[in-house]
Amino acid sequence: MLAGCAPLAFxxxxxxxxHPAASAATAPATERAAAPMPTQATAPAGAPVxxxxxxxxxxxxxxxxxxxxxxxxxxxxxxxxxxxGAGKTSLLRLCAGLLAVERGEATVLGCDLAVDRQAVRNxxxxxxxxxxxxxxxxxxxxxxxxxxxxxATAAEVQASLQRMGxxxxxxxxxxxxxxxxQRRRTALACLVARRAELWLxxxxxxxxxxxxxxxxxxxxxxxxxxxxTVMVASHELERAGALASRVVEVVGGQVxxxxx
Amino acid sequence: xxxxxxxxxxxxxxxxxxxxxxxxxxxxxxxxxxxxxxxAFALSSDAVLRRVAPGLVWLATLFSLLVIVQRMxxxxxxxxxxxxxxxxxxxxxxxxxxxxxxxxxxxxxxxLLLLGLAVVLYQTELVAGGLVLLVTTFxxxxxxxxxxxxxxxxxxxxxxxRETLLxxxxxxxxxxVLIGATRATEAALGTEGATPSDGWPWIGLLAxxxxxxxxxxxxxxxxLIDE
Amino acid sequence: MTxxxxxxxxxxxxxxxxxxxxxxxxxxxxxxxxxxxxxxxxGLFLSPNDxxxxxxxxxxxxxxxxxxxxxLAFGVTGLSSLAYLWKRTRSLEWDRIAxxxxxxxxxxxxxxxxxxxxxxxxxxxxxxxxxxRLTTTAFLFITxxxxxxxxxxxxxxxxxxxxxxxxxxxxxxxxxxxxxSVKWWRPLHQQESVAEGEMEGLMLFSLLLGIIAFTLLYVWxxxxxxxxxxxxxxxxxRGLDVALADRRKEAEG
Numbered sequence: 065m066l067a068g069c070a071p072l073a074f075x076x077x078x079x080x081x082x083h084p085a086a087s088a089a090t091a092p093a094t095e096r097a098a099a100p101m102p103t104q105a106t107a108p109a110g111a112p113v114x115x116x117x118x119x120x121x122x123x124x125x126x127x128x129x130x131x132x133x134x135x136x137x138x139x140x141x142x143x144x145x146x147x148x149g150a151g152k153t154s155l156l157r158l159c160a161g162l163l164a165v166e167r168g169e170a171t172v173l174g175c176d177l178a179v180d181r182q183a184v185r186n187x188x189x190x191x192x193x194x195x196x197x198x199x200x201x202x203x204x205x206x207x208x209x210x211x212x213x214x215x216a217t218a219a220e221v222q223a224s225l226q227r228m229g230x231x232x233x234x235x236x237x238x239x240x241x242x243x244x245x246q247r248r249r250t251a252l253a254c255l256v257a258r259r260a261e262l263w264l265x266x267x268x269x270x271x272x273x274x275x276x277x278x279x280x281x282x283x284x285x286x287x288x289x290x291x292x293t294v295m296v297a298s299h300e301l302e303r304a305g306a307l308a309s310r311v312v313e314v315v316g317g318q319v320x321x322x323x324x
Numbered sequence: 325x326x327x328x329x330x331x332x333x334x335x336x337x338x339x340x341x342x343x344x345x346x347x348x349x350x351x352x353x354x355x356x357x358x359x360x361x362x363x364a365f366a367l368s369s370d371a372v373l374r375r376v377a378p379g380l381v382w383l384a385t386l387f388s389l390l391v392i393v394q395r396m397x398x399x400x401x402x403x404x405x406x407x408x409x410x411x412x413x414x415x416x417x418x419x420x421x422x423x424x425x426x427x428x429x430x431x432x433x434x435x436l437l438l439l440g441l442a443v444v445l446y447q448t449e450l451v452a453g454g455l456v457l458l459v460t461t462f463x464x465x466x467x468x469x470x471x472x473x474x475x476x477x478x479x480x481x482x483x484x485x486r487e488t489l490l491x492x493x494x495x496x497x498x499x500x501v502l503i504g505a506t507r508a509t510e511a512a513l514g515t516e517g518a519t520p521s522d523g524w525p526w527i528g529l530l531a532x533x534x535x536x537x538x539x540x541x542x543x544x545x546x547x548l549i550d551e
Numbered sequence: 552m553t554x555x556x557x558x559x560x561x562x563x564x565x566x567x568x569x570x571x572x573x574x575x576x577x578x579x580x581x582x583x584x585x586x587x588x589x590x591x592x593x594g595l596f597l598s599p600n601d602x603x604x605x606x607x608x609x610x611x612x613x614x615x616x617x618x619x620x621x622x623l624a625f626g627v628t629g630l631s632s633l634a635y636l637w638k639r640t641r642s643l644e645w646d647r648i649a650x651x652x653x654x655x656x657x658x659x660x661x662x663x664x665x666x667x668x669x670x671x672x673x674x675x676x677x678x679x680x681x682x683x684r685l686t687t688t689a690f691l692f693i694t695x696x697x698x699x700x701x702x703x704x705x706x707x708x709x710x711x712x713x714x715x716x717x718x719x720x721x722x723x724x725x726x727x728x729x730x731x732s733v734k735w736w737r738p739l740h741q742q743e744s745v746a747e748g749e750m751e752g753l754m755l756f757s758l759l760l761g762i763i764a765f766t767l768l769y770v771w772x773x774x775x776x777x778x779x780x781x782x783x784x785x786x787x788x789r790g791l792d793v794a795l796a797d798r799r800k801e802a803e804g
Contacts, residue, residue, distance in 0.1 A: 101718035124705060125790055150801075160411045164707060166791070182546075184412020192406025199339070200345040209337050213327055213412040238344065258412065316801030475721070479714065483704045493718070495696045496690050497725045500732035507736065529732055536724050544717045550710075 065195050069084065080276040111174060113262055113293040115160055116319075119168035126152035130317030131168065136295065141288050143295040143308035144319075152297035153193065156264040157210065160190040173261055183307040186214060189260030191268055195251035201228050203250045206239060211257035224257040227283055227304050244271040252280060263291045271301040280305050327542075334422025338396065339429060347395055349431050353437055353482040356388040357521040358443045360471060370447065375516065378509035379445040381438045382502050385469070388434050389498075390491055393486075396427060397481035406481060416546030420474055430469035435462055454512035457520045460493070461512060462525055465505035468534035472497050474539040476549070482549040497537075502530045571778035579771045583704035584766030590616075592755040601754065607673050612757050614666040616765035617659045618688070623769060624656030625691060625722075628698075632719035635712055643784065644777075649719060650702055651776035653695050655769060656702055661693040683734035690729045694722050 114136040121129040128151050137141050142151045155162045159172050161181035170177040175184040197206050204225065210222040225231040239247060248271045255263065263284070269277050269279045277300075284294050284307060297314075298304035306310060314318045342348055363380045367373050400406040409419060417435075439462075443446040450458070476494040480487050503525040510516070511523025572580075594612035600749045601608035629647035634640045667685065668678040680684065 066727045093648045097532070120791075120795065122707060122791060125787060125794065127791060127798045162407060164709065166707070185411050188411060190408070190411045192404055192407065193406065196404045196408030198341055198399060198405060198489060199343045199403065200399075201337070205337075205340065209333065210408070210412065211763075212333050213409070213414050214327070223542070254408075316803075317798045320800045320802075359669055423748040427734065445610070479701070479718070483706075485700070486704060489697065489700055489704075492693070495720070496729070497699070498695050499690065501726075503732040503736050525735065529728070529735070536728070537721075540721060540724060544721070547713045547717055550713075 074233045091158040110137075112136060114138075115169070115171040116158075117169040119158065119170050120166045120317075121154055121163045123154065123163075127166075127204070127317055129158060129161075132314075132317060132319045134312065134319045136293055138293050139288055139291060141284060141294040141296065141309045142309055143304045144295060144314050145299070145300075145301060145304075145311060146314035147168040148254045150314045152314045153266050153318075154293060155314060155319070156190060156297060157192070159262065160188050160264055162190070164186065164290075187260060188262040188264060188277070189255040189258045190249055191267075192253055192266050195247050196254070197239045197247060197250055199272045200238060202236050202238050203253075204243070206250055207253045207257050210254035214258050216257045217257065221257050223255045227256055228279055242322055245276055248272055249276055249279075255282060256287075260292065263287060263295070265294065265296045265298075267298055268296060269298055269303060270275055275293050277303060285294075296319050325415070325418075327415050327421065330356045330415055330418025331421035331425060334419050335425040335429075338423060338426035339400070341399060342426075342430065348392055348434075351393070351504055352388055352391050352430075353434060355391065356434055356438055357441055358395050359384040359387055360438060360445060362443055364491055367470070373446040374448065376475075376492070377442045377448045378388045378513060379502075379513060380446070381435070381442050381509065382465075382505050382535050384438050385431065385435055386495065386498060386502060389431065389469055389473050392427065392430055393477035393490065393494075393509040394433075394487055396423060396474075397477045401481050410550065416549060419527060419549075420545035423477075424467075424470040424474040427473055428466050431460070431466045431469060435466065448513060451512070451514045452524040454523075455512060456519045457527070458512035459510060461508040461523065462503055464527055464530040465501050465508075466509065468501050468530055468537060470499060471500075471534060471541050475545065476535060478545055478547045504533070553636045570740075571764040571775045571782070576771060576774050579774075583764065583767040583771050586760065588718070590757070590761050592687040593753070593760055598753045598757040607670065608665055608754065612761045613693065614663060614670060615758055616761035617645055617663040617666060619762050620765045620769045621656045621660040621663055621691070623766070624652045624659065624773070625695060626760060627652040627773070628695075628719050631783055636720065639774045642756045642764070643708055643712055644781070647717065647777050647784070648773065650699075651728075651773045651780055653698055653702075653719070655772045657692065657695045657699060659702035660688065660695070663688060663690060681737050683730055683737065686733040687726060691726060694725060697721075698722065708787070722762060737790040743783075780791065 093162065112135045114134060116132055116134045118131045118133055119129050120127055120131060130151075132151065132155060144155065146152055149186070152238070154163055158165065160185045161172070161175075161177060165178045166180065168178075172184045173187050175185065196210075198209070200237055201209070204221075207230075208218075208221050211224065212300065216224075222231065225235055230246075230249055230253055232252075234246060235244070239250060242250065248268070252268065255265075265284075268280055272280060281303070284296070288294050290310075295303055347394075348370065360380065363384070364373060367376065397406075400409070439448075443450065472494060476490060479493065480490040508523035508526040508530070511518040511520055511526070521550065594609055598609070598612075600606055610622055628649045631652065631791065635642070635645040640754060645660045671680060672678050696720050698715060702711055704711070706712070706714075708736075
């Protein structure tokens with residue numbers, strides 16, 4: 065499939081009931097650890113999911129990341145906090161392979177981003193500022209489409225919709241008619257359907273109501289318990305802080321560890 | 325996931341969007357019809373109109389192509405879907421083929437309308453002997469236009485916000501289609517005593533055009549939309 | 552490629568004064584000047600009037616070399632773009648050569664079109680004929696104007712290089728198609744021109760002289776332009792260092 069790029073987690077051997085949506089928050093992490101590693105794995109089992117060393121990345125001529133270093137292990141939920149314009153979004157986009165590495169080293173899921181930004185892409189899920197939804201299509205159509213791009217089955221799509229509380233009334237409503245919060249839920253459902261190994265979420269709580277936030281949090285916990293790794297940029301420190309296993313601060317395009 | 329499955333998925337998605345939004349049906353098709361009427365105003369004489377009808381059909385097609393291509397990529401960039409497609413690791417070649425298929429379907433509907441209008445407004449007469457040539461012309465030209473439209477549309481979309489570049493980049497490229505399809509259509513309709521046998525060499529050119537840009541687009545699309 | 556690029560080689564020595572000329576380009580520049588001087592001398596004074604064209608033939612001493620130069624330039628742009636796209640030779644230098652060559656090409660294609668239509672007006676009585684060569688030339692001109700616009704779109708250097716290289720290769724597909732479609736479209740029209748066989752020795756010599764002088768001019772212009780582009784990129788990179796330092800201060804503050 066992807067030469068020179070080591071699968072670290074479960075996607076190839078993942079059964080539908082392993083799916084964070086289907087197994088909800090109950091899946092024990094130990095089961096996952098017992099699952100055999102894919103045979104083509106070349107990276108050591110303990111290799112970090114994200115490993116950035118002094119990464120510089122530019123937007124036009126502006127250095128959005130100015131020597132960012134960060135290591136994230138599998139199963140972690142890392143909260144990125146920091147002021148506006150600090151580089152949180154760029155950090156997430158870089159990890160998704162959307163932003164080129166100008167200087168420094170960046171390895172995500174065993175793929176060297178300086179060499180190849182494509183290979184990592186179908187293994188990460190990014191929820192950016194934009195939702196990536198087609199406004200003229202219904203909620204169900206959108207989730208089905210994005211699920212289909214990674215070969216998700218109808219049952220998985222249905223489970224994702226249910227997880228974000230979209231399965232009933234809203235499934236047949238065009239996205240154009242949804243509120244901002246409902247769109248965010250739809251985008252999250254698309255993300256759940258994508259079965260990513262690394263979840264990159266940019267302000268996922270923004271616009272969600274209390275119920276939506278609870279659903280999001282339990283979804284992320286379930287995903288992490290199922291072996292996925294999560295990076296969240298958020299200003300909702302109280303909520304995201306409770307969720308996160310680790311908090312790092314992004315300032316001036318650099319990353320600082322903080323003891324939570 | 326195979327390129328072909330991605331292509332079908334993307335094409336189905338684009339056509340479903342059109343079915344739901346009806347932007348091409350409700351806005352672009354009337355625009356194209358309007359262009360045909362405007363041509364008649366500009367040229368006024370019936371004899372001239374009959375003579376140039378094939379060229380006008382294809383010219384109106386090219387103008388509408390620009391509009392449809394803008395729309396087709398506005399769908400992808402409005403809410404970051406193009407980024408999302410990349411993060412999803414969807415093969416760009418598949419996206420290219422899928423969008424080209426959807427574009428070809430929409431162009432085919434447009435061309436049927438324009439041909440009908442040429443019959444009604446310009447007194448163009450369809451000739452039974454040229455029907456095979458006519459259909460072949462429309463099919464090959466449409467495929468070529470769909471490939472070029474998707475390719476250059478992707479370039480303009482990847483370059484964010486510079487849609488004004490699209491006509492400058494795309495119209496010179498589609499000039500051979502305008503020439504080839506117009507000549508072949510004239511031959512099929514018997515304009516000025518042309519016979520279908522005059523038209524077939526042009527089909528070769530149109531097919532070559534479609535093949536070259538289809539192959540080029542499948543290979544190059546990824547590096548054009550990649551930011 | 553160090554011959555073509557004093558900017559990157561001197562970057563390692565840390566020199567801040569980087570002229571775009573080297574001894575090679577200075578010699579080349581003098582040769583070019585001498586060549587153009589000779590061209591003026593032969594083209595305007597020493598070569599005889601044409602039997603039918605009279606003095607009008609002298610436009611050709613500019614027109615033909617310009618056309619040659621422009622085609623050469625676009626050919627170099629296409630080949631350099633291929634060299635950039637091919638992974639084993641991928642280097643921004645190819646991209647800058649492609650860009651520099653396209654700039655020079657557009658300039659001289661413009662000169663070709665203007666001088667050609669002036670010549671057409673006084674020889675054929677029309678500024679323009681729908682001849683395949685003329686039409687292809689015009690399309691090349693417009694295509695590369697678009698190419699230069701795409702080069703200016705911004706983004707990182709690699710993005711610019713990749714995008715414009717793909718476009719240049721597509722142009723290489725486009726141009727023959729345009730050429731042959733126009734040729735088939737107007738098969739009957741024969742371009743009236745000075746038949747090469749009928750040219751007198753001195754006229755032919757002037758024409759050759761023009762082609763040689765313009766080829767030297769092309770190499771000289773592209774080398775300088777390419778170095779300026781390299782310096783531009785270097786300034787961008789330097790700007791990045793400054794911006795990086797600023798950005799890092801944010802973190803301290």
